[in-house]
Amino acid sequence: MPGPAKRILIDDARYILALSLMTDDPVSLIAAWPHDVHRIGDATYEAYRKRFPDIANKTRIAGSAESLSIEQILDVAPDVAIFREGLGPTPDQVRQLESAGIKVVFIDFFSQPLQNLEKSLAILGKLIGAEERTQAFIDFRNAHLKRITDRIEATPDLKRPRVFLEVHAGLTECCNAPGKGNIGNYVDLVGGHNIAADVLPSAIGRLGVETIIDSDPEIYIATGGPQTAKAGGFVIGPQFTTEEARASLARMAARPGIASLEPVERGEVHGLAHQLLNSPVDILVTERLASWIHPELFADIDPDATLTELNDRFLAVPLAGSNWIDLR
Numbered sequence: 001m002p003g004p005a006k007r008i009l010i011d012d013a014r015y016i017l018a019l020s021l022m023t024d025d026p027v028s029l030i031a032a033w034p035h036d037v038h039r040i041g042d043a044t045y046e047a048y049r050k051r052f053p054d055i056a057n058k059t060r061i062a063g064s065a066e067s068l069s070i071e072q073i074l075d076v077a078p079d080v081a082i083f084r085e086g087l088g089p090t091p092d093q094v095r096q097l098e099s100a101g102i103k104v105v106f107i108d109f110f111s112q113p114l115q116n117l118e119k120s121l122a123i124l125g126k127l128i129g130a131e132e133r134t135q136a137f138i139d140f141r142n143a144h145l146k147r148i149t150d151r152i153e154a155t156p157d158l159k160r161p162r163v164f165l166e167v168h169a170g171l172t173e174c175c176n177a178p179g180k181g182n183i184g185n186y187v188d189l190v191g192g193h194n195i196a197a198d199v200l201p202s203a204i205g206r207l208g209v210e211t212i213i214d215s216d217p218e219i220y221i222a223t224g225g226p227q228t229a230k231a232g233g234f235v236i237g238p239q240f241t242t243e244e245a246r247a248s249l250a251r252m253a254a255r256p257g258i259a260s261l262e263p264v265e266r267g268e269v270h271g272l273a274h275q276l277l278n279s280p281v282d283i284l285v286t287e288r289l290a291s292w293i294h295p296e297l298f299a300d301i302d303p304d305a306t307l308t309e310l311n312d313r314f315l316a317v318p319l320a321g322s323n324w325i326d327l328r
Helices: 014-020 042-051 053-057 070-076 091-099 113-127 131-153 184-189 209-215 242-253 262-266 282-293 303-313
Strands: 008-010 030-033 080-084 103-107 162-166 176-178 204-206 219-224 269-273 324-326
Touching: 008 014, 014 030, 014 113, 030 070, 042 053, 070 091, 091 103, 103 113, 113 131, 113 184, 131 184, 131 282, 131 303, 162 176, 162 184, 162 209, 176 184, 184 282, 219 242, 219 262, 219 282, 242 269, 242 324, 269 282, 282 303
Parallel strands: 008 030, 008 080, 080 103, 162 219, 219 269
Antiparallel strands: 176 204, 269 324
């Protein structure tokens, strides 16, 4: 590109959060987005709409989970169109967009974020001419990650507890879980053993209750948010009270099969806002998982303090709590 992008089309709302780490006015750069509010949460979207009212008026286009419309993208005529790796346009469609003068970029916050998130952020920072601020955040993230990985490496005889992590808990029939990739990789990073990776070859899949029981997990972690509310699932996030979040987590723990798990009987049950997953602020997830899976090894890790620093130093719109909870 001859210069920084001024009109960006994105197929995932979480890319707005990434841009807000790099510039004080991320919405001014957005030419079109899917209006997939559920991916960042209603409360977060309202905070952006209050700060940047024009976000509601931006052209709506198909998201990464929908059918791509080349005609729709051509009508918007952005400088660059950004898609989730593994989805989006085919090679022929990329050529069609590029022949119209629209640059095409693929990034990955979803499949292999530990490998690709830093590279994806660097690409976005370069696209908008914000390399210095972007690198400052990358350095911040790497320093926090290194504090965890160094400690894991320095503990060669570390026992890796078996972790059952259920995503979108209660949204559908039990139980959706990360396999090889996605949030499951973070469980391994912080010294846990993701039981779903033993049977699921892809980044996400479904486990039967019998498989979960046979795997004998020692820790149970659920993710949820406003997207699970109508189904009576686990809810958490800025728009829910602590009491609502804990009550819904207790319902998840009381389901047939789940209630008999050893961590549930011990009260070793935790909840995490799903909107933090597949997100540029994945360091919050990493620290929270570390403190749950190895509470003694990481007793000094404080995700709340990290969130405060993220808000003070980087995010154009502060990220509100509460985004994690314990059943006890």
